[in-house]
Amino acid sequence: MNRRQDPYAVPLFDHEGQNGVEGMETLPVRHEEETGDAIEIKSRIHRRLLERLNLSNLEAYARDEVVVEIRKVVHDLLDEESTPLNYDERESLIEQVIDEIFGLGPLEPLVNDPTISDILVNTYRQVYIERDGRLEKTDVRFKDDRHLMQVIDRIVSAVGRRIDDSSPMVDARLADGSRVNAVIPPLAIDGPHLSIRKFKKDALSAEDLLRFETVTPEMLELLEGIVKARLNVLISGGTGAGKTTLLNVLSASIPVTERIVTIEDSAELQMRQPHVVRMETRPPNVEGLGEVPARQLVINALRMRPDRIIVGEVRGSEAVDMLQAMNTGHDGSLTTLHANSPRDGLRRLETMIGMANLNLPEKAMRQQIASAIDVVIQVSRLADGTRRISSISAVVGMEGDVITMQDIFLFEREGISEDGIVVGHFHATGIRPRFTDRLKTAGVDLPVTLFSNTDYVAAGGMR
Numbered sequence: 274m275n276r277r278q279d280p281y282a283v284p285l286f287d288h289e290g291q292n293g294v295e296g297m298e299t300l301p302v303r304h305e306e307e308t309g310d311a312i313e314i315k316s317r318i319h320r321r322l323l324e325r326l327n328l329s330n331l332e333a334y335a336r337d338e339v340v341v342e343i344r345k346v347v348h349d350l351l352d353e354e355s356t357p358l359n360y361d362e363r364e365s366l367i368e369q370v371i372d373e374i375f376g377l378g379p380l381e382p383l384v385n386d387p388t389i390s391d392i393l394v395n396t397y398r399q400v401y402i403e404r405d406g407r408l409e410k411t412d413v414r415f416k417d418d419r420h421l422m423q424v425i426d427r428i429v430s431a432v433g434r435r436i437d438d439s440s441p442m443v444d445a446r447l448a449d450g451s452r453v454n455a456v457i458p459p460l461a462i463d464g465p466h467l468s469i470r471k472f473k474k475d476a477l478s479a480e481d482l483l484r485f486e487t488v489t490p491e492m493l494e495l496l497e498g499i500v501k502a503r504l505n506v507l508i509s510g511g512t513g514a515g516k517t518t519l520l521n522v523l524s525a526s527i528p529v530t531e532r533i534v535t536i537e538d539s540a541e542l543q544m545r546q547p548h549v550v551r552m553e554t555r556p557p558n559v560e561g562l563g564e565v566p567a568r569q570l571v572i573n574a575l576r577m578r579p580d581r582i583i584v585g586e587v588r589g590s591e592a593v594d595m596l597q598a599m600n601t602g603h604d605g606s607l608t609t610l611h612a613n614s615p616r617d618g619l620r621r622l623e624t625m626i627g628m629a630n631l632n633l634p635e636k637a638m639r640q641q642i643a644s645a646i647d648v649v650i651q652v653s654r655l656a657d658g659t660r661r662i663s664s665i666s667a668v669v670g671m672e673g674d675v676i677t678m679q680d681i682f683l684f685e686r687e688g689i690s691e692d693g694i695v696v697g698h699f700h701a702t703g704i705r706p707r708f709t710d711r712l713k714t715a716g717v718d719l720p721v722t723l724f725s726n727t728d729y730v731a732a733g734g735m736r
Contacts, residue, residue: 321350322370343370378424379413380469384447390471391513396464397421406658418464425455425467434556443556446539447472453539470513476521476543487515488662489699491723492682495665499648500526502715503605504708509618510652515660516609517541517585519652523607527581531605534574536567537585550577567591568629571598584608592625599645615649615666619676622646636674643668643676647708655686655695667706679704681724701725 325346347367372381383392383402391403397415401408415421429436429445436443441460445453450472457465479497482488488496499506500523508523510516521543527533534550535542542551552574557564567584568591574582575598584595586609599606612618619642626638633641646668653663663684669677681704686697705724712719 322347340371343367377428378420379415380424383411383413384451384469384471392467392469392471394421394465394467396461396466403658406654406660421465421467422457425457425465428453429455435559439559440556444539446541450541450543452541472541477518479522479525482519482522485659487660489682491701492662492665492699495681495719495723496523496650497526498712498717498719499708500524500605500607501528502708502712502717504647504711505599505604505645506607507618507622507646507649508607508609508652509612509615509649510609511611511613511654514652514654516652518660519650519662520583520585520607520609524583527605531580532578533581533583534577534579535583535585536570536574536591538567538588542583542585550574550579568594571595574598575603579603580605582606586610587622587625589625590629592622593629593631596622596626596641596645600641612651615651615664615678618649618651619646619668619678639674639676640671643671649678653684656689657693657695659695661697667708669707679706681706 322343344367347370348363351363351366369379372378377384380392380394380400383389383400388404389402390406393401393403393408394415395401397418397420400411400413402411403409415424425436428447429443431448432445434443434445436455436457438459441457443453443455445455447453447469452470452472453467455465455467479493483490483493506523508516508519524533524542525545527546529546529548531546532548532550533544533546534552535544536552536554538554540551540553544551552570554567554570555563555565567587567589571582571584571591571594575594582595582598582603583606584591587595588610595606595608610618610621612621619639622642623635623638626633626641649664649666649668650662651664651666652660654660661684662682664680665682666678666680669679671677680702682699682701684697684699686695688696690696701724703724705721709719
């Protein structure tokens with residue numbers, strides 16, 4: 274028997290209709306093209322089913338059992354109503370009920386669609402998706418704002434977070450690791466907004482980046498050598514440019530014998546090594562207490578004997594402790610930040626150091642950055658939705674008060690093809706970076722021709 278308790282002690286359905294399902298909304302209409310009669314029929318069946326469903330005892334049953342029982346009851350209700358629904362319509366109705374009970378309601382089919390990378394809910398009226406790098410409007414919708422709030426509450430409560438009038442913004446994640454952000458009134462004027470960055474079950478590999486022409490074989494060989502030689506890497510890029518994806522790919526080059534500590538706001542890194550310690554920040558509770566920021570986790574990570582420290586993204590004062598770790602024996606650290614260019618990324622680091630209120634002069638901050646960061650990788654999302662590594666730059670040092678950098682590889686755009694694809698080419702600048710000596714001492718011997726000024730035409734790209 275699959276039930277975790279006595280099935281006769283915890284009935285799934287209360288046929289007298291007294292079961293405490295108050296606050297549970299009837300299911301939303303998913304297709305705007307449905308007729309008024311179909312909408313009325315579905316709403317009535319949804320309401321009657323929820324009246325009979327004993328939600329308080331649902332946990333005592335296995336999902337397969339609940340699905341079987343729901344199918345039986347819905348078929349009985351449809352027979353009683355003598356509703357003109359065909360087989361496909363009946364099955365669709367049953368699936369909606371099951372999604373509402375176990376999943377994310379009308380979003381569940383979108384979450385399960387592997388071709389969709391982002392789900393963007395603009396109040397209950399509009400749901401957009403991103404597929405192949407392009408936004409599309411769907412016919413999915415919620416019943417009202419209250420129904421959308423029920424789904425948001427279900428997501429955030431599952432990971433021990435909250436969202437309400439006193440805390441109207443939240444970052445969370447789904448059970449599969451997908452990243453979730455929600456904003457509700459009074460910050461969101463028109464109603465609740467929800468965005469889901471879907472988690473890829475099969476993380477992209479280096480071979481995938483080559484196939485998508487996000488990077489060239491020469492660039493990939495250099496990047497793998499950089500990670501193996503324990504150089505400190507900063508990955509810079511805009512929202513949705515693929516920073517975390519690239520960080521996952523680079524982390525695969527870390528030897529399995531090393532101890533890795535990861536620090537993230539919402540855990541989404543997919544480490545393949547066996548010795549990984551994953552830590553996640555924590556927001557304050559209802560009383561405003563118990564917050565654990567990224568800076569505190571970085572400081573604690575230094576006491577955990579890490580071989581590598583990986584910060585999912587630096588956003589604030591934790592940048593100081595990250596840079597100090599890089600400068601005090603924790604070589605091979607990796608992190609990401611939001612910036613439009615390598616130079617902007619270094620400027621943002623200066624700003625983050627200022628958030629720590631250390632009152633350091635500008636030159637001292639830049640010296641700290643120049644001695645800590647070895648390589649800056651810029652990732653760009655192009656107009657057609659493709660992602661490419663637009664530059665790999667080496668941090669050389671200081672000249673006066675300025676941090677000097679050398680571009681090793683660049684991607685130069687040439688235009689847009691007739692089918693809307695951005696066309697361009699990768700090329701090496703011909704500069705052999707100073708850190709090649711460090712690569713050689715670490716056993717990474719790159720050929721001299723790797724840095725020769727050659728072009729590589731690209732017309733595809735990761736989406």
